[in-house]
Amino acid sequence: MTTLPPNKSTNVRSVLEYVPYFRGKIFAVHVEQPLVNSEELVDALLDLDALQEIGVKPILIAEGLDASALYEHTRVCEMRSALVEAPLKGGQLVRERVREILGRHQIPVVASGRTGSFDTDSIHLAYTLGASKYIALLNDHKVPSRDGHPIAAILESEVAGLSGELTHRELLDQAAEACRAGIPRVHLLDGKMRGVLVEELFSEEGVGTMVHTDSYREIRPLKEEDIPELLSMIARSVVDSKLVDRNYEDIAAKIDDYYVLTLDDSIVGCVAVYPYPEHRSAELGCLYIKHRHEGRGYGRTLCEFARKKAEEMGMNFIFALSQSAVHYFRDRMHYAEFSRDSLPPERLRALELSGRKSGVFGLRLK
Template sequence: MNLSHLRGILTYVPEFRDKTFVIALDGAVIAHENFSHVVLDLAVLRSLNIRVVVVHGIGWQLTQAAKQSHFTPSNIDGTGVTDRPTLELAIQVANHVTHQILEALTSCDLRACYANAITAYPYGILRGVDQEFTGKVEKVDVSFLRDLLSHQIIPVLPPLGFDGEGKTFRVNSDGVALAVAEALGATKIIFLCSYAGIERSGRLIRQLPVTEAESWLKKDRPTLEPHLRSKLEHAVRACRRGVSRVHIVDGRVNEALLTEVFSREGTGTMIYADEYESIRPANKKDVRVILDLIRESMEVEELAYRSREDVANRITDYYVFELDRTVVGCVALHSYPETGQGEIACLHVARGHENKGLGRKLVSFAENVARSRGLRQVFALSTQAYTFFQQKMGFREETPQILPESRRKRYEESGRKSKILVKDLTG
């Protein structure tokens, strides 16, 4: 990891410190040679005071064990019928995999333990078929898990649960990850699996709003692979239950976990809750509202002067942040397709709503719009907010030569001597 990567990580530290991440490991990732690197990535997260809970699957290991025993399991992933022989084999495999994870974490000087924190009850009879020893999560022992986390201990949870009488049930690991994340109020669920993320028409989808994910599930559900459908379904439920970000990442790729968490581009697919629903394109009725919002900042020269005509003529470039039907922030994205660049401009948050992350959301939204337009780079010109762009949003300072010719001319004519901040959207 080079110096620029380290700087990138450090910009996220204040945002993620003391937050909880649920890391859901597919069995195939644990069996892969890159698993030792995944454990090192977990050590990095812990070193930054991020609380980590590990939930693991056993599908790959259960399949291998069944082949060696010349045995046909009734179910692999904990979503179908689990008969007694399959349950017994699943318990053996789960215990082995849990122990393997504990060994790996200990080798990196991380304290961890097996956490019997899942209360489960029988799935029951589904469409006339008794699911036998397949269970669903009834309750998560939150106080137990929080006590472990407060003592810097990583809880490791297998895809098993127990009822009040001590009976064991096979549960789906994606469901365990969802239940644990919801109970703990986790910031993220990160599914580390054996594929790159969610692809459509051969293209990896980097970011997916939960509303689009829901629509996709309704329309294309029958055509989705079962493992992908499970991840997508649980991601949607997580976002609807308070988990703001769910990531689907290829755990076989070195440093994929860190890249996904500590870069804007990531490596896999991020499904996010609709916090951006509050951000909408501006319309002609918003011209006066925007001018009223930014007037004071223009008077003290925090923002360059814009006339009513200026804003009206480029209103399609503007976006506003609305809370309770009141506009409390704005941003503009001016595109320069000839150079593959976009300018993030007129960023402003109303007094009384500052220091709540709205500025970050507006800039991130503008970056996403720029990516959707195929732009490779964004820049911002600032006389007083340049530290925000550098320290919070990962921009770097550049010379005027980086600007498109038409924008450079206006920059030189303005005499404001703004700092030029640039951020690449690719790579």
């Protein structure tokens, strides 16, 4: 059974959302030598066993010359594992042995043959096998932070430019280098934290540091299959009269105007850009961030995206209508307050018919 940290409970819905995404993927898990005989490692091994049950293909890499102790722990945990007799520095034949064990639905347990969590042989193995994740289980709480705050996720391309008071900078640099070597996601995790794999892998923000390539966070056009998710996401704000009520058909009719913010392919926010080309204006609408992701700057990111999209359309003015987010648009996004006469006539008529007492906030784009 998958273990959970004593003070946390993983959202079951989040877990179920990730299961099809993880199925069939290879996760290379590197274990620092001091963790091999720790009590906490048992939790991680049980979680890896559960991951294998849902279709993940784990590889266990022990730091150093000998993986036999780590292999014995997997046997005690009744995992479907097999020991690779030689360390990875043995070259191509060892990598082929790892591939063979994976192919028969067992977890290969192999020694790196070297020190450190990011030795070249371990990274090369992960890349040649097409691993989607490289997970470093670290000893002594070595997860990086910046100015006293954990770094949850960072683009590989942004690591070099990080400033401020950083801890464990060398690990960030090594993780970024692993991304450049072809691994999409590199996770730096505290191996002494119980349930760390579950908390990291089955939530969008995680509990460690993830260094990733560009595809982790993106804003993309809404797809028709996303509409039910969007409707359920904004329902609370509709009930609270913070957003205009929309149904499936309303959104489908203007689907090209909607965009979603995703983290690791999971939708966490949305925005719409409705064009009024005759008046060289665009409306920023349906701005929403899921509750558990508020306060992370995603709303600002979507507003900036909407502004740039309006500029690409050749618009001179972008506006938002709101009666509940006055502080946000006026004081945080620095939108100026305008009279209703500044709206395109058809939008003004629709607003008046709705009876909503929304204010008009906008930016001149040119």
